[in-house]
Amino acid sequence: MAGVGTEGGAISLAPSTGRSDAGRWQDNPTLLRVLSVVLFAGIWQIAGMIPVSFAFPTFVDTFTAFLGMIADGSLPKAYLSTLQPLILGVVLSTFLGVGVGTLCGLWRTGEWLFIPIFIVLQAAPVAAFIPMVTFIYGIGMTAKTLAVMILALPVIVLNTYKAVRNVNVSLIAMCQSFLGTRWQVVSRIILPDASPVIFAGLRLGVAAGFVGVVLAELLITPTGIGDLITFHRSRANYAAMYATIASIIALSTLTLVALEWVETRMFRPEKRGA
Amino acid sequence: MRNATLRKGPTLMPEPVDAIVEVRGVSKSYGNVEALRGIDLDFPRGKLTSLLGPSGCGKTTLLKIIAGLVNADAGTISVNGRTVSKPGPERAFVFQDFALLPWATVLRNVAFGLELRGKAAAEREKIARHYIGEVGLAGFEDKYPHELSGGMRQRVGLARALSVDADVLLLDEPFSAVDEQNRRKFQEDLIRLRTTQNKTFIFVTHSIEEAVYISDRIVLLSPRPGRISQIIEPEIDRSVDPDRIHRDKHYLDTVEEIWQGLKQYVD
Ligand SMILES: Nc1ncnc2c1ncn2[C@@H]1O[C@H](COP(=O)(O)OP(=O)(O)OP(=O)(O)O)[C@@H](O)[C@H]1O
Ligand SMILES: [Mg+2]
Numbered sequence: 112m113a114g115v116g117t118e119g120g121a122i123s124l125a126p127s128t129g130r131s132d133a134g135r136w137q138d139n140p141t142l143l144r145v146l147s148v149v150l151f152a153g154i155w156q157i158a159g160m161i162p163v164s165f166a167f168p169t170f171v172d173t174f175t176a177f178l179g180m181i182a183d184g185s186l187p188k189a190y191l192s193t194l195q196p197l198i199l200g201v202v203l204s205t206f207l208g209v210g211v212g213t214l215c216g217l218w219r220t221g222e223w224l225f226i227p228i229f230i231v232l233q234a235a236p237v238a239a240f241i242p243m244v245t246f247i248y249g250i251g252m253t254a255k256t257l258a259v260m261i262l263a264l265p266v267i268v269l270n271t272y273k274a275v276r277n278v279n280v281s282l283i284a285m286c287q288s289f290l291g292t293r294w295q296v297v298s299r300i301i302l303p304d305a306s307p308v309i310f311a312g313l314r315l316g317v318a319a320g321f322v323g324v325v326l327a328e329l330l331i332t333p334t335g336i337g338d339l340i341t342f343h344r345s346r347a348n349y350a351a352m353y354a355t356i357a358s359i360i361a362l363s364t365l366t367l368v369a370l371e372w373v374e375t376r377m378f379r380p381e382k383r384g385a
Numbered sequence: 386m387r388n389a390t391l392r393k394g395p396t397l398m399p400e401p402v403d404a405i406v407e408v409r410g411v412s413k414s415y416g417n418v419e420a421l422r423g424i425d426l427d428f429p430r431g432k433l434t435s436l437l438g439p440s441g442c443g444k445t446t447l448l449k450i451i452a453g454l455v456n457a458d459a460g461t462i463s464v465n466g467r468t469v470s471k472p473g474p475e476r477a478f479v480f481q482d483f484a485l486l487p488w489a490t491v492l493r494n495v496a497f498g499l500e501l502r503g504k505a506a507a508e509r510e511k512i513a514r515h516y517i518g519e520v521g522l523a524g525f526e527d528k529y530p531h532e533l534s535g536g537m538r539q540r541v542g543l544a545r546a547l548s549v550d551a552d553v554l555l556l557d558e559p560f561s562a563v564d565e566q567n568r569r570k571f572q573e574d575l576i577r578l579r580t581t582q583n584k585t586f587i588f589v590t591h592s593i594e595e596a597v598y599i600s601d602r603i604v605l606l607s608p609r610p611g612r613i614s615q616i617i618e619p620e621i622d623r624s625v626d627p628d629r630i631h632r633d634k635h636y637l638d639t640v641e642e643i644w645q646g647l648k649q650y651v652d
Contacts, residue, residue: 284454285484288472289498289549299501303488379488381529 168350177354185339186358193335193359196252197324200259201317208264208316209309212271213302216278226272233265238326250332255324262323263316270312274305306378314367321363405430405585406451406553411460413446419610420446424460426613428553432601433579433586437593437643439650443611444589445481445557451587452478452555464553474502477551481558483538485530491517492526494541498549509548516544521574536567547578553585560595569627572599576623593647597621597639598630605643608650615646 136142152170159169168176180186215222241258248254278301286300302309328337336359343352375383404427411424420443428434436444449455451462453472461468464475472478477498485494492513493500499509517526520540530538539559546554560568576599579586590596596603597619607614619639621630630636 281480281482281484282486284449285478285480286501288452288454288476288478289501289545290472290474291501295501300486303486306488381488381531 172350176350189339196255200256204263208267212268216275245331258327259320259323262319267316274308422610435596435600438606442606442608477546479556495544
């Protein structure tokens with residue numbers, strides 16, 4: 112019995128000896144994240160100043176170009192054109208993907224009908240379909256939205272399906288024994304229980320959606336962010352090109368962070384503290 | 386130090402009294418595993434009946450059939466004189482693995498049965514708070530299951546079952562995932578709750594001591610296929626100090642008698 116107490120004590124003591132005051136800032140996640148960004152910008156700045164390539168601008172030049180593109184309106188205009196199909200595609204993929212995935216997880220026939228299609232789609236290099244989509248739907252909003260969905264949907268469907276299939280059966284029995292209806296079993300047990308894996312799929316799906324829209328704009332529909340990147344590259348305006356690329360990466364990251372926030376806020380509050 | 390309050394009652398099929406749950410000719414097989422064969426059993430109202438037997442003799446299966454969570458191949462279950470085949474409001478289940486919602490607080494977990502029945506939030510939380518206090522968890526309403534010990538989690542499961550105000554509580558080895566100290570405390574609380582709540586308890590266990598300590602009636606099941614081998618009524622006065630019961634000769638004799646009966650089935 113004494114062993115249990117000393118074991119826990121020994122573990123917590125060991126790392127803190129010798130650097131008890133240093134442990135403080137190392138445990139502050141916000142500070143660490145800011146530090147990570149600063150470190151990244153610093154390395155970028157140095158690499159640009161060496162320079163590693165004549166086409167590689169410094170961080171400061173890139174940031175200045177970023178502000179310039181906001182000021183002259185070219186970046187907001189490009190985002191307006193890119194975000195519409197992106198948001199539409201991601202939202203459609205989310206509802207369709209979670210819906211189809213849940214259905215396949217609950218319903219054997221649906222599983223046999225749909226899951227093989229999505230397994231093939233996930234395995235295929237779907238970016239190759241994008242020119243095909245343009246061929247059929249032209250170069251407008253529909254083609255871009257479809258490009259987003261082709262990349263985002265399979266991973267969302269498959270993750271949702273997997274999560275629903277592996278739901279805790281004991282919780283389902285509990286819900287039934289307390290007179291839960293079929294719909295209550297799905298909405299209050301299966302979906303919340305599956306939500307961590309569903310959200311993992313959503314994160315991958317949203318990231319893939321960003322890939323889809325940029326690919327569509329680079330490959331076929333010269334509009335929006337993709338067009339801005341191509342345009343500045345052709346002018347050898349590398350600072351502006353890098354600023355555009357960095358901005359879409361930043362936006363994608365922020366979207367994923369927001370998604371995680373929604374998950375812990377609305378679906379799994381018990382993970383908030385962790 | 387002789388405790389005169391302990392008496393061992395008659396064994397083997399006592400007179401049927403007011404039975405709240407009646408099991409008639411229930412059989413169940415899983416593939417070619419025969420889990421239960423021809424079970425006839427009455428559960429007296431307001432009493433605590435234990436189903437006791439070695440692992441795999443069909444205790445959980447019988448309890449889930451009574452709960453309406455598993456369908457019997459043959460036979461009927463009636464509760465309050467009405468034949469049932471699905472879960473109903475007059476029965477509530479306490480699960481061996483607690484079956485708590487990890488994403489919900491203690492309060493919501495305890496109120497969950499009422500939530501499913503569409504009771505208004507304020508009302509169901511008032512009821513839930515009452516039973517949280519009743520099982521000794523006051524102050525833990527806003528904690529999540531992962532912040533509780535095993536014993537406390539099962540108290541949540543018990544409070545949830547009490548909240549829906551069922552006549553019959555079905556408990557499947559509720560203490561098997563709880564450490565020995567908490568188990569003792571929990572058994573004492575259960576004895577107390579049984580006198581205050583006026584409910585019928587059907588309790589599955591594979592601990593002979595536990596069964597003798599808490600039960601009014603013990604049903605011994607034999608394995609492969611599960612059948613009733615003996616019914617024992619310990620008739621122990623539990624108003625005395627719990628520690629004295631554990632040392633009492635009649636208590637120990639009953640434990641020994643049941644062990645002699647079950648020994649043949651243990652390999
Ligand atoms: N869902 C199932 N599918 C197939 N066989 C099952 C299933 N559930 C139980 N069985 C089998 O039926 C028999 C009785 O099982 P049951 O769980 O009712 O026993 P038990 O008395 O509760 O055992 P334990 O003390 O281990 O909990 C066992 O042989 C078991 O393997
Ligand atoms: Mg069992």
